[in-house]
Amino acid sequence: MSSNLHPMLNVAIKAARAAGAIINRAALDVESVRISQKQINDFVTEVDHASEKIIIETLLTAYPGHGILAEESGKEYGAKDSEFVWIIDPLDGTTNFIHGFPVYCVSIALAVKGKIEQAVVYDPTRNDLFTATKGRGAYLNERRIRVSKRTQLKDCLISTGFPFRPGDNFKSYLNMMADVMQRTAGLRRPGAAALDLAYVAAGFTDGFFETGLSIWDVAAGSLLVTEAGGLVGNFTGEAEFLEQRECLAGNPRIYGQLVPILGKYSKFASAGDKAAVRQAAAADAPATDTQDTNEGAEAAEPAAPKADAAKGEDAPF
Numbered sequence: 001m002s003s004n005l006h007p008m009l010n011v012a013i014k015a016a017r018a019a020g021a022i023i024n025r026a027a028l029d030v031e032s033v034r035i036s037q038k039q040i041n042d043f044v045t046e047v048d049h050a051s052e053k054i055i056i057e058t059l060l061t062a063y064p065g066h067g068i069l070a071e072e073s074g075k076e077y078g079a080k081d082s083e084f085v086w087i088i089d090p091l092d093g094t095t096n097f098i099h100g101f102p103v104y105c106v107s108i109a110l111a112v113k114g115k116i117e118q119a120v121v122y123d124p125t126r127n128d129l130f131t132a133t134k135g136r137g138a139y140l141n142e143r144r145i146r147v148s149k150r151t152q153l154k155d156c157l158i159s160t161g162f163p164f165r166p167g168d169n170f171k172s173y174l175n176m177m178a179d180v181m182q183r184t185a186g187l188r189r190p191g192a193a194a195l196d197l198a199y200v201a202a203g204f205t206d207g208f209f210e211t212g213l214s215i216w217d218v219a220a221g222s223l224l225v226t227e228a229g230g231l232v233g234n235f236t237g238e239a240e241f242l243e244q245r246e247c248l249a250g251n252p253r254i255y256g257q258l259v260p261i262l263g264k265y266s267k268f269a270s271a272g273d274k275a276a277v278r279q280a281a282a283a284d285a286p287a288t289d290t291q292d293t294n295e296g297a298e299a300a301e302p303a304a305p306k307a308d309a310a311k312g313e314d315a316p317f
Contacts, residue, residue, distance in 0.1 A: 006133045012120045015058035016106045019051035020124030051090035059086050071216045085111045089216040093192030107194035109219035119220035121198040130198040138201050138227035147230035147251035148203035156206035159188045159196045176265050197221025200249045201228035207250030218247050231255040235266035
């Protein structure tokens with residue numbers, strides 16, 4: 001740990017490295033790890049729980065008056081009314097982990113009065129530590145990082161995440177991917193959103209988009225991106241995205257080019273954009289499969305968001 005870092009960031013780094021040590025030990029014999037299923041294709045392991053436990057213990061030992069919002073335990077621990085809330089994903093990329101696919105990370109962010117001010121994303125397989133403090137820049141292993149300088153989408157590598165839950169609109173996502181793939185140098189699906197955002201911050205990729213994400217998936221990574229000179233928001237380009245379950249990030253020029261491509265797929269898109277998506281889906285559907293066409297059209301247009309729709313289970317405050 002560095003004496004030049006914010007003390008709260010130093011504590012978060014200590015917590016992330018402790019969790020990473022647990023993950024690395026378990027990875028040596030991943031087949032013996034106990035696994036349970038939260039829902040179809042959504043797994044949790046004893047490693048997730050052990051990692052989360054050591055993170056929470058480390059944070060609350062240093063700051064017992066702070067709040068906690070963690071993926072596995074929610075708001076069970078920590079103060080309930082604190083202005084300081086730690087947002088924790090103890091093992092982002094669990095499915096990768098249980099298959100021995102070495103793309104996963106620990107994600108820890110600190111929100112102060114609802115704004116992310118500290119961030120750590122730690123990749124234990126590579127010992128890569130991404131950190132950021134609001135207003136102080138973003139770093140990878142103590143080296144300052146910046147988003148890429150590419151200006152044309154055709155030259156860019158973009159990362160994403162595929163839908164995997166029951167009820168996800170697969171047809172809409174395939175259309176999104178097709179729109180992006182034909183305009184870029186490549187599309188990747190690593191499988192850990194926090195690490196995807198860290199890679200945008202480091203300039204390894206030029207942009208990232210995904211739907212269905214929870215706040216613990218994106219809180220730390222979002223600060224990394226903005227402190228590295230990038231932009232992050234929802235598909236329509238709105239910056240207040242943390243609880244909206246859709247995320248778009250990139251360097252400023254590429255972000256600006258992705259918004260018009262992906263914005264029409266946003267649940268916050270205009271009625272006209274949603275109608276265009278429905279028409280495209282209907283045109284692509286087999287003429288005899290009217291039932292699927294109608295179902296796809298309904299799925300492509302979610303109900304208009306209520307004023308407090310974002311304040312569901314994922315809301316930290």
